[in-house]
Amino acid sequence: MSPWIGQDPSSVKDDAPILIIGAGLSGLLLARLLTNSGIPTIVFEASSATRSQGFSISLRDWGYDEILAALGDIPLSRLLRGVAPDRRRGGSGELDQVIRNNATGEVLIRPDPKTMKGIVRANREALRSWMADQGEEEVDVRYSHRLVEVSGEPGDVVAKFENGSVHRGCFLVGADGVHSAVRAQIIPQVIPETIPVVVYHGEFTLTHAEFDTLLRPLMGNGNILAGIGDDFNTPITMADVTSTHVHLDWSYSRNARIAGPDEDQTHIDPLYIPCSTRGFSSKSPTLPLDALAAELSTRSLAHPWSEVLSPERILSGDYKIVYWTSRCVTVSHKEEMTSAAKSSGVVFVGDAWHAMPIFGGEGGNHALVDAVELWEEIVTAREYSSEAGLSHQGVNSFWEIKAAEKYYSRAFARCQDAVRRSKQRFQVLHRPMSQWKEIQKKSEMMLKLMEKQQQGKEVTNPNDRDAAVAVSATA
Incomplete structure (x- = not known):
């Protein structure tokens, strides 16, 4: 206000x-x-x-509502026309919040659209430019x-x-x-504080035809293909779109394996780089791409994650790969x-x-x-x-x-x-697949419960009530 x-x-x-x-x-x-x-x-x-930060971020309703009100009660549609990663494909930064098993492609969690939290995607660089332009007088940036x-x-x-x-x-x-x-x-x-987690981030580009063939079948009109594995994640996200290409990112993340006092950290977990000042890029000879490729080769990834995160692509030099040191x-x-x-x-x-x-x-x-x-x-x-x-x-x-x-x-x-x-x-977000399967069951029970409630039916099954509590606690 x-x-x-x-x-x-x-x-x-x-x-x-x-x-x-x-x-x-x-x-x-x-x-x-x-x-x-x-x-x-x-x-x-x-x-x-000239420095660019072209990756995309999630904007939540409690965040973008504050921005839009402060700038003069601007409608959300105007913001999304300027910042949504898929705006040049006619999109609006949609995020379906579906979570899939990256070993099979099956849906683990599909939130009810009627109760989903308001989240949209925004290209970070486009958002910076858009905000700077929301006024008659130019912002003085040196x-x-x-x-x-x-x-x-x-x-x-x-x-x-x-x-x-x-x-x-x-x-x-x-x-x-x-x-x-x-x-x-x-x-x-x-x-x-350095958080003991492993996060590798890669950037790649596809033509519109390649995107429609490789990713559109599962991603649909959304901006993220959320892939969950057994204690690891492999999300693929849309960063930006031009008239000819779709710019995308992938991430590979998991908890770090921490060495004991008498152990070599590099030997225990060659992918964890705790002492990085600002992270490493693929141009750095110290980035352990061989180890990353080797670990990915042991993951049973389904299409399209198997293509995007193949060991061959990791080592090909086609990707700009960065190690993100996570800090709080x-x-x-x-x-x-x-x-x-x-x-x-x-x-x-x-x-x-x-x-x-x-x-x-x-x-x-x-x-x-x-x-x-x-x-x-x-x-x-x-x-x-x-x-x-x-x-x-x-x-x-x-x-x-x-x-x-x-x-x-x-x-x-x-x-x-x-x-x-x-x-x-x-x-x-990084838990054993067995736990994700349990959440999947509870989520399905929760959806059935909501359908019963919408139809005005009495909920008598205690398993349904338990499911409602469990899903709300873990979602």
Whole structure:
């Protein structure tokens, strides 16, 4: 909900800009909302403007509803026309949420469309561009600005960059991800935790005809072909579409096998790379593609996973393959964040303070909600501060501190609970096939139960009632 109170926020006497470090999802959305509100804002991004993040993410209704409302009650259809991976095929980012056995292709879980959670797919790069375009005034993004130092206090924050430039602002937002340079300086005690899981990610391209032959029969109009194995996953996802080709990703994920104190980790699990700083790509000689191909050769995969994840394709060089090191960032106490804001004039959004594993996490959604909630609190606090004639300089600077306190009061529990759930969700999605078979039976019983309820029939079978409880707990 838009927090307009009546006075133009740009009338606040302090005209120093808000500095945002990081042009990811949360940084760009926050900058767009602040710019639309007439608040001077500059975004600084370490990478060049040509860097692409073309993979797709899942947007949940509680996330995209916040974005659309904040941008002026934009309809969902308009968002999907701009960001859905399959938009150029006439699609709308559909996600059927069906889970299949990747050894047979059979459906394990098929949610009832009437009760499915609202989830759509979005191309990450398209989403960034779309958000940046939702306003009359262009968002000021400065690329190739790698932060080296932050200093100052609320109302007067100084950011120094590797290229020699120095910028002063009234407030600084750390939106620079799991490896946040801002966090390393302001709250260095908060260190990313490596999660002991294995996730390999590959990119490939098919012509439209090849896609229709290989993947369309099982994927249908959806954007994900979710394949589940015995303790491992092999999802195939649509990333983007051009007039001639369909760009896709595959993932291979499982729990890591951890070596004992006297064992060699490489020998125990050659696919697990716990010490990677930012992950390895297929260009790196240290990426164990031979071991990956060997392990995949032992998996009894059905069509089309057997073609996409064949050992021959893995070793052919046709794929761009990346090892994703899964990390979480957790903050123990809200006071750590509010204290940092009061002393330094710095606040955090997104992965910089609540990173979640890429596989099974909801980090992008929470990052976007962060941006909306912080924007609302900034606008409200600036307006109140201006009306009350309060100071905007130094330790007495009111609105920066008030906005940070109110923002963290709203966001802290939401985000930290989500980090905890994201760790659990990886385990839920990587379980023995015997457990998936049990869930399949309960799911089928649940659907029969719902049909009876819709027909107005009394539910007398205790197995039906048990199924309802079990499916709701494991879905």
